[in-house]
Amino acid sequence: MITAKTSIQELQSLLQQWVELGWLRSLDSALAGFLAEQVPGADPRVLLAAALASHQLGHGHVCLDLAATLAEPDFALSLPPEGEEGLADAWLPSLWLAGLTLSDWQQALAQSPLIAAKGEAERPLVLSGERLYLRRYWSYEQGVAEALAARIRDDRDVPDDLPVWLERLFPEPLRINGERQTDWQKLACALAASSGFTLITGGPGTGKTTTVVRLLALLQGTASQPLRIRLAAPTGKAAARLTESIGNQVVRLPVNETVRAHIPTEVSTLHRLLGSVPGSRHFRHHGGNPLPLDVLVVDEASMIDLEMMHSLLMALPAHARLLLLGDKDQLASVEAGALLGDLCSQAEQGLYTPERKAWLEAVSGEQVAHPSLLAGDSERHALAQRVLMLRYSRRFAGGSGIGRLAEAVNSQQATLARALLGQYDDIASVRIKGEQDSSLNRLLYGGRGKALGYGHYLEVLNNTRPVVNTAFDDNAWHDWADSVLTAFERFRLLCAVRRGPWGVEGLNLRIAGLLHRRGLLSAAEGWYEGRPVLVTRNDYSLGLMNGDIGIALRLPEQDGRAVLRVAFARNDGSNELRFVLPSRLSEVETVFAMTVHKSQGSEFEHTALILPEALNPVLTKELLYTGITRASQHFTLLEPGRNVFEQAIARRVERRSGLLESLQR
Numbered sequence: 247m248i249t250a251k252t253s254i255q256e257l258q259s260l261l262q263q264w265v266e267l268g269w270l271r272s273l274d275s276a277l278a279g280f281l282a283e284q285v286p287g288a289d290p291r292v293l294l295a296a297a298l299a300s301h302q303l304g305h306g307h308v309c310l311d312l313a314a315t316l317a318e319p320d321f322a323l324s325l326p327p328e329g330e331e332g333l334a335d336a337w338l339p340s341l342w343l344a345g346l347t348l349s350d351w352q353q354a355l356a357q358s359p360l361i362a363a364k365g366e367a368e369r370p371l372v373l374s375g376e377r378l379y380l381r382r383y384w385s386y387e388q389g390v391a392e393a394l395a396a397r398i399r400d401d402r403d404v405p406d407d408l409p410v411w412l413e414r415l416f417p418e419p420l421r422i423n424g425e426r427q428t429d430w431q432k433l434a435c436a437l438a439a440s441s442g443f444t445l446i447t448g449g450p451g452t453g454k455t456t457t458v459v460r461l462l463a464l465l466q467g468t469a470s471q472p473l474r475i476r477l478a479a480p481t482g483k484a485a486a487r488l489t490e491s492i493g494n495q496v497v498r499l500p501v502n503e504t505v506r507a508h509i510p511t512e513v514s515t516l517h518r519l520l521g522s523v524p525g526s527r528h529f530r531h532h533g534g535n536p537l538p539l540d541v542l543v544v545d546e547a548s549m550i551d552l553e554m555m556h557s558l559l560m561a562l563p564a565h566a567r568l569l570l571l572g573d574k575d576q577l578a579s580v581e582a583g584a585l586l587g588d589l590c591s592q593a594e595q596g597l598y599t600p601e602r603k604a605w606l607e608a609v610s611g612e613q614v615a616h617p618s619l620l621a622g623d624s625e626r627h628a629l630a631q632r633v634l635m636l637r638y639s640r641r642f643a644g645g646s647g648i649g650r651l652a653e654a655v656n657s658q659q660a661t662l663a664r665a666l667l668g669q670y671d672d673i674a675s676v677r678i679k680g681e682q683d684s685s686l687n688r689l690l691y692g693g694r695g696k697a698l699g700y701g702h703y704l705e706v707l708n709n710t711r712p713v714v715n716t717a718f719d720d721n722a723w724h725d726w727a728d729s730v731l732t733a734f735e736r737f738r739l740l741c742a743v744r745r746g747p748w749g750v751e752g753l754n755l756r757i758a759g760l761l762h763r764r765g766l767l768s769a770a771e772g773w774y775e776g777r778p779v780l781v782t783r784n785d786y787s788l789g790l791m792n793g794d795i796g797i798a799l800r801l802p803e804q805d806g807r808a809v810l811r812v813a814f815a816r817n818d819g820s821n822e823l824r825f826v827l828p829s830r831l832s833e834v835e836t837v838f839a840m841t842v843h844k845s846q847g848s849e850f851e852h853t854a855l856i857l858p859e860a861l862n863p864v865l866t867k868e869l870l871y872t873g874i875t876r877a878s879q880h881f882t883l884l885e886p887g888r889n890v891f892e893q894a895i896a897r898r899v900e901r902r903s904g905l906l907e908s909l910q911r
């Protein structure tokens with residue numbers, strides 16, 4: 247057990263043991279070692295807390311929640327889900343933390359020269375109530391809370407003809423099955439027109455893009471001079487998808503050509519917008535060199551982590567409007583900080599003040615009415631006045647099982663979700679009996695009914711290859727590569743985990759082997775034609791971003807030789823491709839299977855989600871919801887175990903942060 251009297255050597259050997267077991271990262275233990283050197287005789291309970299606080303960042307938490315750690319000590323480290331055998335039991339955090347009380351721990355921390363209470367001079371750690379932060383993350387959280395608090399107070403004058411504009415942009419009253427319903431999109435436009443900061447959340451197909459395009463038309467159409475509008479998303483993939491859907495929407499706007507011409511259709515990544523400085527955490531744009539824009543729209547905001555949000559808010563000029571769009575129910579970023587989820591935690595209830603509600607109804611002609619709405623007050627619910635939830639999905643209307651399944655999972659109704667899987671053609675579950683189950687292979691290769699499998703893109707690859715002797719610079723090669731990339735995006739296998747037989751690593755090997763045995767791939771390892779790869783780290787010199795997907799293809803050189811190159815979409819709305827030699831790609835992995843986390847911001851016609859055999863800490867309803875909503879037309883659940891789906895629905899992600907508390911102060 248760790249007490250004030252435990253020697254530093256004993257603590258360090260415990261931390262070392264945890265590192266060797268893979269339960270703690272070496273950088274977490276190194277931090278404790280560094281602090282011990284800084285302050286000889288430091289309390290071991292403080293050093294332990296520092297290592298654990300550092301470790302939480304890897305779990306997506308910006309701080310260590312002391313009370314939660316004492317309640318479930320084994321969750322503070324990364325213990326393997328299946329448990330350790332024998333000897334490791336002696337090292338369990340629950341044994342080492344037994345007997346430590348919250349007040350003793352807090353007291354030890356409060357007295358330590360390593361730890362600042364809020365506002366104190368530079369010290370490496372900050373204690374805020376029951377939460378312990380590394381200073382950098384505490385500063386980010388404070389910075390974000392202060393910047394958001396200022397923006398939440400930023401009321402904007404609305405144009406006198408706002409009601410006319412709303413009528414023009416939303417000419418038809420919304421009817422669902424013939425019945426008049428509240429048009430939340432129209433309300434979102436009204437809300438966003440009246441504030442410097444707005445958050446619009448909604449599930450897939452609820453019209454976030456439609457709403458924002460109409461809002462931009464309204465802002466541009468009523469501005470005295472053209473506004474500088476920029477659109478951004480956290481990843482290249484998400485940016486490419488938004489570029490496409492915005493482009494489609496802008497052409498249909500009922501506005502004159504001048505207004506239309508001033509609505510951008512190109513979406514950049516946040517990194518590009520801010521101007522990343524290669525090899526550093528810094529950006530070209532910051533408080534001293536703010537972004538030159540008047541309106542910023544960021545889509546897929548659930549993927550923004552605390553550090554990025556901090557950089558963004560610091561670089562945003564005070565006069566600029568900020569609009570965040572996203573789906574609050576999706577998994578948060580893998581990095582620390584679940585901002586969208588925190589900021590939208592009361593979106594279902596609305597919590598509009600009576601004055602706000604009356605104003606919204608008067609300008610829009612819509613009723614702010616829904617069974618889940620509650621009345622709010624301006625003091626306690628200032629943030630809520632800037633948040634709007636879109637509640638009706640056009641994509642998953644009527645006979646779509648995907649939409650209903652996503653909803654059942656999100657509302658944690660496991661029995662209903664299970665029943666739905668058998669009731670709709672667009673969703674299904676397949677029981678997998680062991681690793682060699684042929685139904686799994688059939689699905690991965692041939693799909694299910696109209697839902698495609700990986701055989702499809704390989705058919706496109708093999709059957710539409712330009713004829714022999716096609717000149718090396720003929721456009722036919724580009725078109726062929728483009729159609730192979732597009733075909734590959736029609737099906738994807740998603741995994742909850744990386745390791746084990748049902749994780750990304752094992753399945754990638756297995757699928758490559760399967761396609762090789764069927765004669766569709768020339769090899770199953772190394773580089774081979776048809777190998778799909780995922781970029782795992784930004785490479786500015788090649789213009790490739792983490793998350794980009796490419797496919798290796800045999801292409802002719804000028805001298806007639808065929809050489810393997812990896813084709814990537816440029817993801818900048820240009821429809822251009824980039825061809826890279828495999829030898830230049832160091833940070834890539836095969837991507838027949840990918841994690842649900844990595845799939846965020848993407849969408850596939852057919853999405854299959856394979857669960858592990860037994861419950862595991864990463865399995866939550868958010869993970870299932872994110873996986874299911876990646877499917878646009880068909881979804882297949884692959885289940886090697888029993889009841890794992892139901893158990894995962896019952897669990898939710900808990901992210902620890904003090905953002906809401908700081909905002910409400």
Ligand SMILES: Nc1ncnc2c1ncn2[C@@H]1O[C@H](COP(=O)(O)OP(=O)(O)OP(=O)(O)O)[C@@H](O)[C@H]1O
Nearest residue numbers: 431448449450451452453454455456457491640641
């Ligand atoms: N008010 C509307 N009137 C007509 N069609 C609409 C309206 N709102 C949305 N749609 C259609 O519904 C579909 C989904 O809308 P949109 O792409 O705006 O949703 P989204 O929430 O941005 O979706 P995603 O989940 O892809 O981010 C689109 O085909 C769009 O044209």
